[in-house]
Amino acid sequence: MIFQHEEFASHMSFRLMNQHGVNDPIKLISMCPTMDLLAVCTETDSVWVARWFNSLEKIWTLPAEKHDEDKVEVLTWRPDGKVIALGYSSGAIRLYNVDKLEMIHELFPQSTDPKLKTNSISSSAINFLIWVQENESDNENVNEQQINYLSTHPVQRHLPKLNTIPRAKPISNLLGNINESYEDELEDEPSNLIDLLIAGDASGNLHLSVYGIYQLLPLSISNHIKSQSAKIIKASIAPDLSYIILFVRASYTSPAVKSKTSTNDKLVEVILNTGLLHARKNEIRTLSQTYTTIKYLTEYIFEGFKQIKAEYENMKSSAKIYIDKFQSVLLENDANSKLSAEFVHFLATGRPSSLLHKYLEMHLTKRGLKDWENKGQKSFEQIREYIHHYVRPGCERLLLRLSTLIGYCKWQQRFKGLGLSESYVRSIIVSTECLINRLENMLNAIDEKYINFMEFQQWLQYEFDNISLVDHNQSQEAPPRIDISKVASYIKSSLHMDFLDDYFEETADIPLPDMLILRCNKMSTSTAYNVVNSVDTKEFLDIIDNLIEDSEGTLSLLLDTRIVTKENQTFVYVAFCLSRTIQYLPPSLWVLRSSLKSENAFDSLEKPSDKRTSEITFIRLSNQERQNEYLRITDMRLFDDEKMHIIVTGLNETENEVSFIAEVNYSKLNFVQVAGPHIIQVIEKSNRVNVVDQILNQKNMENFNSLLVHQYREITQFKPSKLITNGARRLACILSEDKKRIIILDTNDQEDEDEDNSEMMQFS
Numbered sequence: 001m002i003f004q005h006e007e008f009a010s011h012m013s014f015r016l017m018n019q020h021g022v023n024d025p026i027k028l029i030s031m032c033p034t035m036d037l038l039a040v041c042t043e044t045d046s047v048w049v050a051r052w053f054n055s056l057e058k059i060w061t062l063p064a065e066k067h068d069e070d071k072v073e074v075l076t077w078r079p080d081g082k083v084i085a086l087g088y089s090s091g092a093i094r095l096y097n098v099d100k101l102e103m104i105h106e107l108f109p110q111s112t113d114p115k116l117k118t119n120s121i122s123s124s125a126i127n128f129l130i131w132v133q134e135n136e137s138d139n140e141n142v143n144e145q146q147i148n149y150l151s152t153h154p155v156q157r158h159l160p161k162l163n164t165i166p167r168a169k170p171i172s173n174l175l176g177n178i179n180e181s182y183e184d185e186l187e188d189e190p191s192n193l194i195d196l197l198i199a200g201d202a203s204g205n206l207h208l209s210v211y212g213i214y215q216l217l218p219l220s221i222s223n224h225i226k227s228q229s230a231k232i233i234k235a236s237i238a239p240d241l242s243y244i245i246l247f248v249r250a251s252y253t254s255p256a257v258k259s260k261t262s263t264n265d266k267l268v269e270v271i272l273n274t275g276l277l278h279a280r281k282n283e284i285r286t287l288s289q290t291y292t293t294i295k296y297l298t299e300y301i302f303e304g305f306k307q308i309k310a311e312y313e314n315m316k317s318s319a320k321i322y323i324d325k326f327q328s329v330l331l332e333n334d335a336n337s338k339l340s341a342e343f344v345h346f347l348a349t350g351r352p353s354s355l356l357h358k359y360l361e362m363h364l365t366k367r368g369l370k371d372w373e374n375k376g377q378k379s380f381e382q383i384r385e386y387i388h389h390y391v392r393p394g395c396e397r398l399l400l401r402l403s404t405l406i407g408y409c410k411w412q413q414r415f416k417g418l419g420l421s422e423s424y425v426r427s428i429i430v431s432t433e434c435l436i437n438r439l440e441n442m443l444n445a446i447d448e449k450y451i452n453f454m455e456f457q458q459w460l461q462y463e464f465d466n467i468s469l470v471d472h473n474q475s476q477e478a479p480p481r482i483d484i485s486k487v488a489s490y491i492k493s494s495l496h497m498d499f500l501d502d503y504f505e506e507t508a509d510i511p512l513p514d515m516l517i518l519r520c521n522k523m524s525t526s527t528a529y530n531v532v533n534s535v536d537t538k539e540f541l542d543i544i545d546n547l548i549e550d551s552e553g554t555l556s557l558l559l560d561t562r563i564v565t566k567e568n569q570t571f572v573y574v575a576f577c578l579s580r581t582i583q584y585l586p587p588s589l590w591v592l593r594s595s596l597k598s599e600n601a602f603d604s605l606e607k608p609s610d611k612r613t614s615e616i617t618f619i620r621l622s623n624q625e626r627q628n629e630y631l632r633i634t635d636m637r638l639f640d641d642e643k644m645h646i647i648v649t650g651l652n653e654t655e656n657e658v659s660f661i662a663e664v665n666y667s668k669l670n671f672v673q674v675a676g677p678h679i680i681q682v683i684e685k686s687n688r689v690n691v692v693d694q695i696l697n698q699k700n701m702e703n704f705n706s707l708l709v710h711q712y713r714e715i716t717q718f719k720p721s722k723l724i725t726n727g728a729r730r731l732a733c734i735l736s737e738d739k740k741r742i743i744i745l746d747t748n749d750q751e752d753e754d755e756d757n758s759e760m761m762q763f764s
Contacts, residue, residue, distance in 0.1 A: 087126030200232030275534030
């Protein structure tokens with residue numbers, strides 16, 4: 001065996017579940033945390049989700065043309081497995097429902113210009129993306145009464161659903177029912193847990209989003225660690241969301257003087273105290289849900305108002321057709337008159353002028369008059385329906401949500417420091433009430449003009465019929481009951497159907513519905529600004545210097561991290577593998593363990609704890625069958641709180657290359673103390689000796705531990721290149737070197753009784 005293994009280690013513990021082949025090489029692959037699903041992005045940028053248990057049955061496919069030249073750079077699952085997030089080269093993050101092929105939300109990370117103090121859309125590619133949820137056990141101590149106070153008011157829970165606006169652009173349905181946003185789609189049942197979507201871009205900014213919809217401003221990591229540039233490689237979150245641990249490739253050299261083959265880049269561990277995000281997470285959860293509902297209510301109102309205006313313009317266009325026909329009569333007869341004046345004369349005398357008679361005789365028919373009536377009647381009813389059934393209920397629902405925010409503004413004990421301003425919320429309430437008042441006035445105008453329009457149509461059709469009867473020397477019918485005053489009022493003021501123009505002509509530069517959206521977004525941004533500015537870099541630790549790139553510019557460093565909580569102690573584990581280089585011989589596997597919380601940790605910024613230490617273990621990757629040769633780790637993952645899975649390759653005694661997936665219990669390795677980490681205030685290079693160099697300066701190579709495997713399995717199907725794990729479901733997925741084949745393994749400690757049958761399975 002090319003490595004040592006425990007006495008009772010099983011070589012059949014990784015049970016083969018299935019194996020599949022694909023046509024296009026796989027660029028990105030991720031396992032669903034809750035179901036037998038794989039999310040895959042191919043090198044042709046086609047994205048698809050498939051079931052892997054039997055055949056590779058695709059649920060849906062997002063073709064590359066759906067995002068044109070916008071390349072998918074990274075993907076991840078929401079913790080409940082119902083939504084996947086795709087990060088793009090343009091800086092956009094799009095969320096897709098797994099059950100249906102539909103984009104349910106789109107995020108555009110913000111970039112902040114400190115000179116202009118303005119926000120703009122970031123165009124830096126998203127190169128890092130994870131979605132995490134707070135541990136349920138970490139929320140057990142929250143006062144249940146406080147949670148009830150912060151939950152949605154029962155009245156809001158039992159309000160009827162808002163109707164879908166006909167012909168309107170679909171409002172994002174990430175929230176399902178807009179009235180019970182976080183109960184339908186976001187979470188199946190009301191929950192007090194908060195989840196975070198964390199993204200990193202190519203400019204070294206960290207972006208946070210609560211529930212993947214409530215967006216926060218960016219945090220510049222390069223500024224926090226005083227580097228020229230920074231790129232986030234990995235991240236891990238404390239179970240209670242109190243700390244974010246980032247592993248960053250930081251450069252302290254100007255890009256103009258970098259070498260093409262080596263760099264002065266460092267691997268830096270950055271510990272961020274999440275500040276308000278942890279201390280006020282229940283309040284932020286409540287605000288994020290409220291802000292999100294307000295966001296979609298304002299969009300709902302905007303879309304409804306847009307449909308009202310579109311229908312009104314349609315009604316004006318229909319009326320203009322008949323008015324333009326009269327203008328053609330005037331041109332033919334070289335006359336100067338107005339249709340309204342001709343109708344008034346007709347109404348007063350009972351006899352049409354020669355011009356009007358010609359107009360009625362040549363350009364109107366009984367069917368045409370009926371069509372005019374039907375179109376006008378439909379437009380009146382449609383506008384009234386938009387106002388009465390859609391926009392006004394949306395405004396009333398918005399007032400209810402805003403009044404909830406007023407209550408939060410008064411609750412200083414819980415919401416102080418979160419950027420809420422009672423006066424600002426009240427100003428939005430006033431704007432909403434102004435819009436409701438405008439809608440009421442529009443309804444009154446619609447009702448009045450509708451009655452006048454119908455009276456006008458009834459009169460005109462009667463007179464049109466009489467003209468036809470007189471022309472054919474037939475007796476006239478008895479006149480219907482018509483309110484002449486309403487007919488006159490319509491002819492005088494509404495013949496052009498422009499009676500709502502004043503309601504759509506804004507005195508301000510921004511229309512009122514647009515202003516509502518902008519002001520509500522500004523309100524949520526104020527909270528986001530306070531939250532992101534409370535995030536503080538407590539410390540950082542230099543792990544390794546002079547990172548090496550391969551010929552393709554890819555970083556030659558395997559790294560994974562995990563935060564583990566045991567017996568009220570929280571540890572940060574980071575495992576990294578150093579390849580064979582002149583500086584770091586021999587090839588070795590390192591595991592660094594740091595206590596995240598201790599009695600003297602983070603006591604104060606004024607008196608940093610320099611005495612806090614970390615522990616490390618280091619494993620020599622020696623080949624047990626061939627002296628002076630070493631093993632190569634292709635990929636690795638910290639599978640759970642105790643076990644690490646690695647793909648290890650080496651030459652056996654017959655000089656054949658063999659590959660294994662192996663399990664190592666990293667929590668029981670022999671750790672030794674190292675100095676550090678260094679507090680953020682200590683930034684001088686002379687005071688920052690990286691961890692690896694400290695160990696190499698203190699230890700001899702002979703003191704390296706050997707690789708001891710708990711369980712293993714030889715990979716005979718193909719040459720492996722990448723390992724994807726699902727610790728919650730005890731699964732592992734291995735991708736072949738040609739990126740066209742995968743195998744799925746069950747990692748439970750049990751014998752594979754059907755091994756012979758499994759080996760006979762063919763690639764689908």
